[in-house]
Structure formats: C-alpha cells, structure tokens
Amino acid sequence: SNAFSLISEVPASTPVNVSRMWLAIALFGVMIGIQIAQSFVGEEWINLWTASLLTTSLMVLTRCMTWEQAKSSMDWTVYLTIASAFGVSQAISNTGVAENIAWLFIQPSIAIGGEAALLSSLYVITALLSEILTNNAAAALMYPIAQIAGEALGVDPQRIGFTLMLGASSSFISPFGYQTNLMIFNAGSLKFWDLARIGIPFQLWMWFGAT
Numbered sequence: 001s002n003a004f005s006l007i008s009e010v011p012a013s014t015p016v017n018v019s020r021m022w023l024a025i026a027l028f029g030v031m032i033g034i035q036i037a038q039s040f041v042g043e044e045w046i047n048l049w050t051a052s053l054l055t056t057s058l059m060v061l062t063r064c065m066t067w068e069q070a071k072s073s074m075d076w077t078v079y080l081t082i083a084s085a086f087g088v089s090q091a092i093s094n095t096g097v098a099e100n101i102a103w104l105f106i107q108p109s110i111a112i113g114g115e116a117a118l119l120s121s122l123y124v125i126t127a128l129l130s131e132i133l134t135n136n137a138a139a140a141l142m143y144p145i146a147q148i149a150g151e152a153l154g155v156d157p158q159r160i161g162f163t164l165m166l167g168a169s170s171s172f173i174s175p176f177g178y179q180t181n182l183m184i185f186n187a188g189s190l191k192f193w194d195l196a197r198i199g200i201p202f203q204l205w206m207w208f209g210a211t
Helices: 018-041 048-061 067-072 078-094 097-112 114-131 135-152 155-166 179-188 192-210
Strands: none
Touching: 018 048, 048 067, 078 097, 078 135, 097 114, 114 135, 114 155, 114 192, 135 155, 155 192, 179 192
C-alpha cells in the first residue's frame, strides 16, 4: 500500500503474495475436506501427516511460499521437546517408574473416593506439567502413569484419555506453556501476574468441570 513507507528492514519478512491466496486456500481446503470425508466413511485414504507434507510440497511447487519460508517456519525445539518426552515416557514405563508413581495416585484416590479423586489429581498434575512443557510432552509423560492407575481402579480408559487431553490443553497461567501465550506476553509487555490473575480462576473452573 502506498499509505505506508518502509523505514527499516523487518528480518525474515517478505511481501504478502496475494496472487496465490486462493490457491493456498484451495489446497488447504482440500486437505481438511479429505480428512473430514474420511471420518464420515470410516476409511482412511491418507493420514493427516502425509496429507500435510503433500499439501506443503504443493504450496512450495506452486510458489505460495518459498522453500526458505517453509524451513524457517519449523520450530525444531518444540519437536525435540515432544520427541524427548515420548522417549522419557517409554523409559519410565519400561523401568517400572510409572507403576511406582501411579501408586502415589492410586492409594490416596482409594482413600478419598476412587474414580473422581483419581481423575481430579491426574488433571492437576497434567495441567501443571503443561504450564512448563508443551501440551504433547505433558500428555506423553503422564499417559503411562495414568494408564496403570486407571487399570488398578477400573476406570474407563476413555475417561482417562479425556482427563489428560483437557489437562494438557489448559496452560492458562504461564506464558511458557503455549506459543500463543508467549506471543501475547511479549507483544503486550505483560507481567507473569497479568496472565496468572485470569488464568488461575479459569484453571480452577476447568479443574472442577473436567472432574
């Protein structure tokens, strides 16, 4: 736009490629549409990972974005954290650590009231981990522990899964729990308490609701 003048270079920026906008939307729409259609017919034609790679490749080939932009958009520290969490998760399962930790949940849960107490405590621990790790890493670390505890108390595995899903996706307090938290934390020059004063009541409500 002629209304703006560039007075200093913005690192790693390029002008918006409006001419390729509808092509990018169409490619993305087809990818999502196929995934939705698969859920209705109950048959997998192509998994989301493969579909994402194919769509990304087509966007590069059709010049919706450059190869350099595609590479720079990859946050390797996030992937390394998630991958490491799965490794730790497998290790604590293989060595019996998960079973020992699970009993820390099982015994108090039996004394307090069983299933509700277990689900409540699992939510709290997973949510706290999600405040300092990624949501995937928190869920990966807690799953083997939750699975053993759930089996011992006869809790429906689906309820265990939902509890971990909700707990891992509730990083409302810390700016480091999720990328969007960090984005507004930096952009708004916020302090930790600015997030916490909204996040703590919301977290308590989610804890109650999830339980």
